[in-house]
Amino acid sequence: MILEILLAFPVLIAAYIIQTTLMVRITLLNGFPDLTMLILIAWVLQEDSKYAWIWAILGGLITGFSSAIPWFIFPVSYLLIIIIAQRFKSRIWQSPILAMMLMTASGTFILLGVEFIALQVMGINLIFSEILTRTILPSMLLNLLLAFPIYYLMKEFGKLLYPNKSV
Amino acid sequence: MKSFNPRNIQVIIFLLVAAGVVLLALAGFIQPIIGTATNPIIKLQGYFSTRVQAISDFITVPRDMASLRSRNAELESEISQLQSQVIQLKQQLSEADVLYALLDFARQNPENQYIASAVIGRDPSPFMHYVIIDHGSDSGIRHGMPVVTDQGLVGRVDAVTSKAARIQLITDPGSIINIKLESLGVDAQLSGSLTGETSLNMVPQEVDLKPGEIVLSSGLGGAYPSNILIGQVINVVKHETDLFQSAVIQPVVDFPNLNAVLIITNFRPVEIVPLIPTPIP
Numbered sequence: 001m002i003l004e005i006l007l008a009f010p011v012l013i014a015a016y017i018i019q020t021t022l023m024v025r026i027t028l029l030n031g032f033p034d035l036t037m038l039i040l041i042a043w044v045l046q047e048d049s050k051y052a053w054i055w056a057i058l059g060g061l062i063t064g065f066s067s068a069i070p071w072f073i074f075p076v077s078y079l080l081i082i083i084i085a086q087r088f089k090s091r092i093w094q095s096p097i098l099a100m101m102l103m104t105a106s107g108t109f110i111l112l113g114v115e116f117i118a119l120q121v122m123g124i125n126l127i128f129s130e131i132l133t134r135t136i137l138p139s140m141l142l143n144l145l146l147a148f149p150i151y152y153l154m155k156e157f158g159k160l161l162y163p164n165k166s167v
Numbered sequence: 168m169k170s171f172n173p174r175n176i177q178v179i180i181f182l183l184v185a186a187g188v189v190l191l192a193l194a195g196f197i198q199p200i201i202g203t204a205t206n207p208i209i210k211l212q213g214y215f216s217t218r219v220q221a222i223s224d225f226i227t228v229p230r231d232m233a234s235l236r237s238r239n240a241e242l243e244s245e246i247s248q249l250q251s252q253v254i255q256l257k258q259q260l261s262e263a264d265v266l267y268a269l270l271d272f273a274r275q276n277p278e279n280q281y282i283a284s285a286v287i288g289r290d291p292s293p294f295m296h297y298v299i300i301d302h303g304s305d306s307g308i309r310h311g312m313p314v315v316t317d318q319g320l321v322g323r324v325d326a327v328t329s330k331a332a333r334i335q336l337i338t339d340p341g342s343i344i345n346i347k348l349e350s351l352g353v354d355a356q357l358s359g360s361l362t363g364e365t366s367l368n369m370v371p372q373e374v375d376l377k378p379g380e381i382v383l384s385s386g387l388g389g390a391y392p393s394n395i396l397i398g399q400v401i402n403v404v405k406h407e408t409d410l411f412q413s414a415v416i417q418p419v420v421d422f423p424n425l426n427a428v429l430i431i432t433n434f435r436p437v438e439i440v441p442l443i444p445t446p447i448p
Binding site: 016017019020021024025030031032034036063066067068069074112115116119122124125126130131134135139 | 287288289290291292293294295297299325326333335339340341361362363
């Protein structure tokens with residue numbers, strides 16, 4: 001169990017590095033995929049994951065530390081996504097892929113929606129229709145494209161972490 | 168009378184025959200005879216030679232193939248190593264080009280002190296136009312310092328850690344810079360946007376703003392040094408009913424491919440907040 005928490009550090013730090021160097025270059029209009037969010041969703045949907053909320057806080061803090069968005073926005077958003085994903089997991093556990101897709105779409109919307117509200121509060125005026133078409137929907141599409149590989153990657157990671165259980 | 172020795176007769180006959188053969192050969196009569204006699208031998212020799220060669224090939228070629236394959240693998244490995252070296256050298260050359268350009272810029276502007284730094288990351292939020300560089304407070308970088316390249320103004324230092332710093336680009340939606348139009352001498356404001364476009368605002372209606380006008384930092388407000396190149400007007404938006412006209416600016420800096428920057432360390436931004444009057448309750 002402690003291993004699940006300890007392994008969150010290298011996984012999420014690696015995700016952060018890939019996010020800030022590689023993922024930000026895979027753009028569609030103004031959107032790009034959020035690898036940390038995808039890893040968190042994929043991990044919470046694994047059957048034996050128990051500390052996904054710690055992963056969410058940790059991933060949020062790492063990401064928030066480097067972003068110009070207020071630091072608490074990412075942990076709060078990721079935690080919110082994880083809580084909703086946990087609900088999805090318990091309700092549609094027979095189809096984790098469907099849950100992954102649904103959570104990826106809604107997670108993108110939640111994360112970027114919260115960021116948008118934070119920026120409005122900070123006094124940066126953005127037009128919602130513009131960010132919806134130029135940022136949120138393109139990011140959602142890119143996240144959906146990456147959702148499958150990330151899900152299976154985390155499934156294999158879960159098998160390594162819990163070799164005696166069916167993750 | 169001395170009788171002829173039979174042995175001598177044989178020698179004499181042999182010498183005569185030999186001389187006859189030599190004479191026939193010199194006269195060209197013996198060649199067809201030799202040809203006729205040697206043809207079957209040559210054919211037989213050829214037959215054997217091809218068979219021997221075939222057998223020899225059968226025995227030796229697989230060994231050659233193995234050695235050739237091994238040599239081929241060695242050469243392929245060498246090629247791949249050389250290719251990776253070429254890629255590495257090209258990358259180093261590209262980095263060197265960028266650094267030489269920055270160095271040239273620093274030499275041409277000796278009034279400023281610079282720290283060259285590499286861009287190591289970008290903001291993980293798609294709304295924010297920030298980059299992360301590999302130098303921080305340990306190198307003397309402080310909050311608010313202007314950041315440039317050899318092309319022009321990049322932005323300013325927004326946050327600093329000991330080993331890294333975050334730069335707000337002029338294309339960020341939260342960025343507002345006081346600028347001046349070079350030939351017109353008019354002050355205005357440049358602001359970024361979500362899409363990364365920069366636009367000019369607060370340009371009085373009476374100003375004859377045209378595409379191609381050069382935009383420089385004005386230095387007003389104390390956040391940036393004056394006369395740093397920012398970009399060029401590409402499109403003017405002018406409505407009779409508006410108080411001000413606006414324009415779209417093409418920045419000179421290639422922001423998507425920003426790899427290295429210079430931080431101006433001897434410029435300290437002026438903190439003007441205490442000078443802004445607050446309403447008396």
